[in-house]
Every structure is written in structure tokens, then in C-alpha cells.
Amino acid sequence: MVDDYRVTPWQVEGEVDYERLVREFGTQKIDENLKASISSLTGELHVLIRRGVFFSHRDLDLVLKDYRDGKGFFLYTGRGPSKAMHIGHLLPFVFTKWLQDKFGVNLYVEVTDDEKFLTNQGVTLDEARSWARENILDIIAVGFDPDKTFIFQDTEYIRNMYPRALEISKKLNFSEVKSVFGFEGSANIGWIFYPAIQMVPTMFERKRCLIPSGIDQDPYWRLQRDIAESLGYPKAAQIQSRFLPPLTGISGKMSASQPETAVYLNDDPNTVRKKIMRYAFSGGQSTVELHRKLGGDPWVDIPFIWLYYFFEDDDSKIRKVEEDYRSGRMLTGELKELLTEKLNGFLGNHAVRREEATSKIDVYKFTGKLAQKMWSTVFD
Amino acid sequence: MVDDYRVTPWQVEGEVDYERLVREFGTQKIDENLKASISSLTGELHVLIRRGVFFSHRDLDLVLKDYRDGKGFFLYTGRGPSKAMHIGHLLPFVFTKWLQDKFGVNLYVEVTDDEKFLTNQGVTLDEARSWARENILDIIAVGFDPDKTFIFQDTEYIRNMYPRALEISKKLNFSEVKSVFGFEGSANIGWIFYPAIQMVPTMFERKRCLIPSGIDQDPYWRLQRDIAESLGYPKAAQIQSRFLPPLTGISGKMSASQPETAVYLNDDPNTVRKKIMRYAFSGGQSTVELHRKLGGDPWVDIPFIWLYYFFEDDDSKIRKVEEDYRSGRMLTGELKELLTEKLNGFLGNHAVRREEATSKIDVYKFTGKLAQKMWSTVFD
Known part of the structure; x- marks a missing residue:
């Protein structure tokens, strides 16, 4: 069977067959029952889930159960910083804000300046870090709760995450990440290690972590789910979106280079x-x-x-x-x-x-209630 | 040809043929001319070089030239922390102190708690970090200049090193580290990334870096020498020792398990x-x-x-x-x-x-002149 599309965290090509992706990735479709469970708690359904942009999940039912049982949960999403964010980049944040508003939970936003640098030959670290600042302004503009949201850049917050990243990386060998991400021998060693960094925030709290993101990020969470319980944390839950199609037609993804x-x-x-x-x-x-x-x-x-x-x-x-x-x-x-x-x-x-966001960067990154707590915590 | 010995950063077995190792690793033997150059600057030769424990080098002649030309150089060595240090672990530090005394240069001592954890299945990160403290006491006891010596643990100093480690890791792919270290698919992804961390201190100053260490560490420096100039730094120089043989005979290395x-x-x-x-x-x-x-x-x-x-x-x-x-x-x-x-x-x-070292830990790690400078520097 010839692949007429390709979805990885770094590449989306062709007309994606989402039905097939759900089968191949082993996720669940968000069905009417689950939608009813959500709206029984939220009173309404956000347009992005009502109309099926967020269409796939893992353990979302368990997240809702934890919430009903008083155990709570937390949200984690991220952004690989790039020169300019387009409308397709922003929608997951808009949806995440709705989840935070409805459930009143903490949100962690990882800005992966390290990954952007490692996975793009032409991008310098300085560029990735200055784009991070630009992108953070767009994220803040979405309006998250400043005392329940922590926005951090990997190169700045690494000291607090590194011990946990080591614990995770010791559980993942090259063959495993290769089979999930398709790494070749030409992959640089930073890129190979990076999945451990992206998994750390799923263990920022002892509660279940719910990750709203594009379905292209699924390989990370599959790996996380393989190892999380052995480190004493729940498997991360996801609520996954399809891509807003590019202006030019329903194939592929909006692209900064076009x-x-x-x-x-x-x-x-x-x-x-x-x-x-x-x-x-x-x-x-x-x-x-x-x-x-x-x-x-x-x-x-x-x-x-x-x-x-x-x-x-x-x-x-x-x-x-x-x-x-x-x-x-x-x-x-x-x-x-x-x-x-x-x-x-x-x-x-x-x-x-x-x-208005310019004056709020410090709050989300350093001085907000959650941010302060996070800077005084080392995850080991 | 059957290998009757094996030397890697994690394993030394058999009766090492040092002549052959020098040929295979592509290093130079320290000859009488070079010994004369050293003693013309130092006035004497330390017993460990006089009697051939430090017997191999790369670019030591260039280091001496830089020193004579007033450009200076700096020293870098390290320690993979373990439960108890034996006499063979201490000798390179004794020799390094002699170099620092004679040349009056800065010394950086990396305590690789991350590597020790990643490369030993039975070692927890907590263990590696508490051994780090014990080993640091032994290292301080050697008597380094407290204002020209910075002793740091990777898990603590990572924030300052991570950007540079990313730069290095982007230049090294899996095939390259595999060919040098012999990594298999079963190697964990932290271990695969780790060489980038060990290379960062070779770029702590713009001067030439001289590394006194066991010849088993050579693979790291071969990689460093492949990429350093492309990042604007000199190739690291080394002065390399053979192993003090174990009490039980001239084969192998002293072992904590025996x-x-x-x-x-x-x-x-x-x-x-x-x-x-x-x-x-x-x-x-x-x-x-x-x-x-x-x-x-x-x-x-x-x-x-x-x-x-x-x-x-x-x-x-x-x-x-x-x-x-x-x-x-x-x-x-x-x-x-x-x-x-x-x-x-x-x-x-x-x-x-x-x-006496107990009261000096803070000086070497945080408050000494060099340590203070290092904590205010991020390498990117």
C-alpha cells in the first residue's frame, strides 16, 4: 500500500486520511457520547470540538472521570517557535484557553527553542530564541489565566527539567525512538535526545496530564505512555486536532515557506x-x-x-x-x-x-503564582 | 586480529597494549623533546610524566607554544562520580594540580552525575548526586587554587551549558557517535546525547583547552576536534595517562566491584x-x-x-x-x-x-572568583 500522505512532528504532506491515522496511531475518535460527557461538565461545546477539528483522543474519558472524582487534571501544550505564527498555529491555544476556563486547571506551555534549532538546519539558536519571544506574545494574547499558566522556554528552564529528562531518557533507547520517529543515522544527537525533554512536562504534576495538540505530535505521547507509569506518573491523555487546511486546498498543512x-x-x-x-x-x-x-x-x-x-x-x-x-x-x-x-x-x-501582552511576559514566565512555584521546583 | 584488550570510556579490559592504542587512537607519544620543553617552562618534571604514566598527548606542543606566546591556555578534567574513589582516580588530579601550580591557569572540573546515572543501569540519580558530593571532597583535598578552579555538577550547571551543548549536538549525528563509541540500538537516548555535554567545557574559554585524563576518554576529544573549529574554538589538546594497574596484576583497571x-x-x-x-x-x-x-x-x-x-x-x-x-x-x-x-x-x-575540604565546597562550586564568573555566564 503506497502512502499518499505523511504525518510526523516535523512534516505533514499530502491529503491526510484522518480515519486511517486514528487506526494507525491507535487513538480513539471523539464520539457523541464523549461530547455529551464534556458538555455535561462545561455547559457547552467549543466550536473546535463541536465541528470536529479536535476529533481524536486518548484517555479523555479518564480525564473527565478524574475531574468528576475531584482528583483534577492539568493541561500541557507547546509551541516550536518560528518566525511568524499563522492562524492554524493559534487555534489549539484558543481551544486550550476554553478548557482552562471551563475546568479552572493549570496550564503549562513549553516553547521548544531547543527543538526548533535542532531540527532545522538553517535556524540558529539566537533566531529560535528571538522567535520564542515573538510567539510567546501571540500565546499570551489568547488570554490564559496568569496565575494558573506557566510559559517557559526549554533553554531557560532546562536546569529544573534536566534531572527528569535524564530519568526519561534512560528508559528510551535509540531503537525505540527510531521506530516511532523514523530517525536515521544522520539524525543529530540533540534531536535524538529531545523527545525526553518534550515528555518532562507531562510529569509536572502527579495528576493526569491532558495535552491539546495537533495529531502530528502523537509519537511523543505514545512513547510517554510506554514509560510514564514506571516513573510513577499516569499515562498522558490527549485531545488531538486535525490541521486547518491551507488556503490553497485541502492537502498538506499551512507552510511558512509558502x-x-x-x-x-x-x-x-x-x-x-x-x-x-x-x-x-x-x-x-x-x-x-x-x-x-x-x-x-x-x-x-x-x-x-x-x-x-x-x-x-x-x-x-x-x-x-x-x-x-x-x-x-x-x-x-x-x-x-x-x-x-x-x-x-x-x-x-x-x-x-x-x-497588551508585552507588559505581561514576566507574569507568565516568572512572577505569576504558578510560574513562581515552577521556578522553585527541580524535577528529579 | 583478535582484540585481547578493550578500552572505551566505560570499560577497560585485558592487558592494554599502549603502543598500539596510541597508533589506533592517532595520538602522539610524549617524547624526550617534549619533556624538555615542559621542564624548560616548569623547572622540573612531575613524577607522573617523568616515569611515563602521562605518556600520550595531542597538541601539547601547541599548548606550550600558546603559553610561551602569552596567549595562555586552560585546564579541564572531570570525574564520573562513584561510591568511593581509589588511588588510581586521584592521580590525574594530583598531576593536574601540578600543571595549575606551574602555569597558573584556570581549571574546570566537571562532575558528570548525569553520565554516571545514564551509563549504569543500577545507579539512581540520587545516588550519583550524593556520590558527586563525596568525590568533590576528595578532589578539593588535592589543593587546587580556589579562585582559579570551578568544580561543577552537570545536573546543577546545565542551564549555563545547555545552549552550547545544543550547538555541539547539532554537529554530531548518530552514525558519528556510534562509530566512535560503538553505540548499539540499545543505547539510551540520554547516553547518546551525553558526549555533547562532556564537550562543552572545552569551549569555556577562547583559549586552547588542555585536558589531563585517562586515555580511555580519547573518543570524546576526537569528536571535539572534528567540530570545535566550526564553532569558533580551538581543537582541545590532551595529555593522557595509562592506568595505574590493579593490585592483582598488570591486566585491566582497578574496579569498584572487586x-x-x-x-x-x-x-x-x-x-x-x-x-x-x-x-x-x-x-x-x-x-x-x-x-x-x-x-x-x-x-x-x-x-x-x-x-x-x-x-x-x-x-x-x-x-x-x-x-x-x-x-x-x-x-x-x-x-x-x-x-x-x-x-x-x-x-x-x-x-x-x-x-578540611568540607568547609570549602561552596568556594569551589559557587563563591570563588572563577566560580562566580561561571555562574553569571551562559554559553550560547
């Missing part, structure tokens, strides 16, 4: 409009006449898919957009206009909050 | 006497009569070899011991008595200085 595939958090309103009008793949017909007659196909149409996945939260409104587009009542240009307005509204609000 | 092979720094005088009388391999004859008639063989006789390598510093005295033993004038018992006295004198002095 600016037309993505909308960046700092794109100005005109740039956003141009990108959507020019590059967004349309499911409409080639002429207005044909479109009016035959209608469009919303499920290959990127403006519709983006609205559906996140930007049009209202269920009755998105249903009407789908019907109007499919019937030909709504034209491609109108659909693109709708997304442009929603996106620019979202990005405008984000820009304001990012501006 | 207490009869070694004399520990905390062995009491009676224990030392018993070990030497009972276990020290003798080159003498089976009866006094035969010995008086045929004489002994000093070069397989461990008491003689220990006296020669270190404990009888006086050249005319050791020559007389050799002649008397070879001729049969000196008996095995007398030779063993001589070593016992010398060893117990050495260990008695060491014990006093080790007692």
Missing part, C-alpha cells in the same frame, strides 16, 4: 483580503451562471471549511451558508467576503491583545 | 597493609632461597610498579629499589612494606585535607 498557503497573525486586513480572494481554493463553478445553476461544493471550498471549523461559531448560520452555497444562491465572492470579514475581525482583536 | 584490586582513598592503614600483603601481585620467587638466588622481576611486580609510577618520587631511590629487587637483595615482603608505608603516608595526608 506564504500564500497561510494567513499570518500579523497579516494586515488588505493582505488577508488579497490572499483569500487570490489563493483560497474555491468549490464554486467557473462562471456565475454555472454556479447559480449547479451550486458549489462546500467541502472542498477552503473559505467554507475555515468558516465551518472556527470562524462562524453559530450553528444555524453556518448551516444556512452551506445550503446557500450548495444551492448556488451564495457566490464564491460572497463566501470569500464573509471569511475576510470574520478573519479580519478576529485578527484585529488579536493585535490589540498582543500589544 | 575491592581487592584497588586501594580506596578511605581505606584505613590496616586495610591497606592487608590488601598489599594479601593481594598485590609479586614478581618475586616462590621461596626466600630462590629469590635470593634468582631475584625478582620488578616490571610485573605491582608494589614496585606503584612505587615507580608515583609513590617513590626520588629517581636514585627507585633505581636502588629496582636493582636490589632484581638482584634478590630486597625481598617481596620488604618491597610490600615500603609501598605500605608510602601509601599510608599519602592517604593520611589526604584524609586530613579531605576533612
